[in-house]
Amino acid sequence: MLISELFYSVQGEGLLTGVPSVFIRTSGCNLRCRWCDTPYASWKPEGREMAVEAIVEKLAEWPQARHVVLTGGEPMVAREVRQLMAGIREGGYHLTVETAGTIELGEAGCDLASLSPKLSNATPLPGEIGEGWIARHEETRRNVAALRSWIAGAGETQIKFVISGEEDLAEAMALVAELGHPVPPDRILLMPEGRSMEELRGRTGWLVEVCKAQGYRFCHRLHIELFGNTRGT
Numbered sequence: 326m327l328i329s330e331l332f333y334s335v336q337g338e339g340l341l342t343g344v345p346s347v348f349i350r351t352s353g354c355n356l357r358c359r360w361c362d363t364p365y366a367s368w369k370p371e372g373r374e375m376a377v378e379a380i381v382e383k384l385a386e387w388p389q390a391r392h393v394v395l396t397g398g399e400p401m402v403a404r405e406v407r408q409l410m411a412g413i414r415e416g417g418y419h420l421t422v423e424t425a426g427t428i429e430l431g432e433a434g435c436d437l438a439s440l441s442p443k444l445s446n447a448t449p450l451p452g453e454i455g456e457g458w459i460a461r462h463e464e465t466r467r468n469v470a471a472l473r474s475w476i477a478g479a480g481e482t483q484i485k486f487v488i489s490g491e492e493d494l495a496e497a498m499a500l501v502a503e504l505g506h507p508v509p510p511d512r513i514l515l516m517p518e519g520r521s522m523e524e525l526r527g528r529t530g531w532l533v534e535v536c537k538a539q540g541y542r543f544c545h546r547l548h549i550e551l552f553g554n555t556r557g558t
C-alpha cells in the first residue's frame with residue numbers, strides 16, 4: 326500500500342491529545358477538501374509502496390509506543406487497509422483510525438474511530454479543481470450509513486468537525502441529530518479550521534463559547550502549536 330509518512334510523535338487532536346503515538350499516513354483520498362493540510366496524501370498523492378508486514382514490523386522501532394494512529398489521506402480507500410488494521414491490533418497496540426467516514430467499517434476493528442465528516446466548507450471552489458471532482462466530492466463527503474457503521478463497530482468514537490465560521494454549526498448539529506446514535510456531547514469535537522496558530526486563534530474565542538453552550542469538546546491542534554504545519558509531526 327502507498328504510504329506517505331510513518332513517524333513517531335504525539336497526538337495533536339482529540340481525546341488522546343498528547344499521547345505518544347506512531348502515525349501511519351496512507352496516501353490517496355476520495356475527497357478533495359478545500360483546506361486540506363495534507364495535499365501530498367490527497368490532492369497529489371505521493372509516497373512509497375510498503376507491504377502490510379513491513380509496516381507492522383516498523384512499529385517495533387519505537388518500543389515505548391503503545392498507540393498507533395492510522396490516518397491519511399483517507400486510509401479506508403487503501404487496498405489491504407483491513408489487513409493492516411488487524412495486524413496492528415494483533416501486535417497489542419491501541420488503534421485510532423482517522424477517517425472522513427465515507428466508507429463503512431465492515432469487519433475490521435479499531436479502538437477509537439476518529440470520524441471527521443466533511444461539511445460544505447470543505448467543498449473545493451471552481452477553478453481549484455475540475456467540475457468532475459467537485460461533483461464527486463459533494464456526492465461522497467456525507468455518508469450517514471457509513472458513519473453509523475463506525476459508531477456501532479468501533480470501541481470508542483469521536484466526531485470531529487472542522488469549523489470555518491458560524492454558518493457551519495447548524496450543518497454539523499443537523500448531521501449529529503441525523504446519526505441518531507447516542508454520541509455523548511463531549512465526544513463531539515469542534516475544531517477551528519487553520520494551518521497556523523494565527524488562523525486557529527482567530528477562530529478560537531467564539532468557538533469555545535459554542536462548546537460551552539452545547540457541551541461539545543473544543544479541539545485544539547497541538548501539533549500546529551508544537552511544530553507548525555510540517556510533515557512528520
Ligand code: SF4
Pocket residue numbers: 354355356357358360361362363364366367368397398399425
Ligand atoms: S478527507 Fe482529509 S485527506 Fe482527504 S482531502 Fe479532505 S482533509 Fe484532505
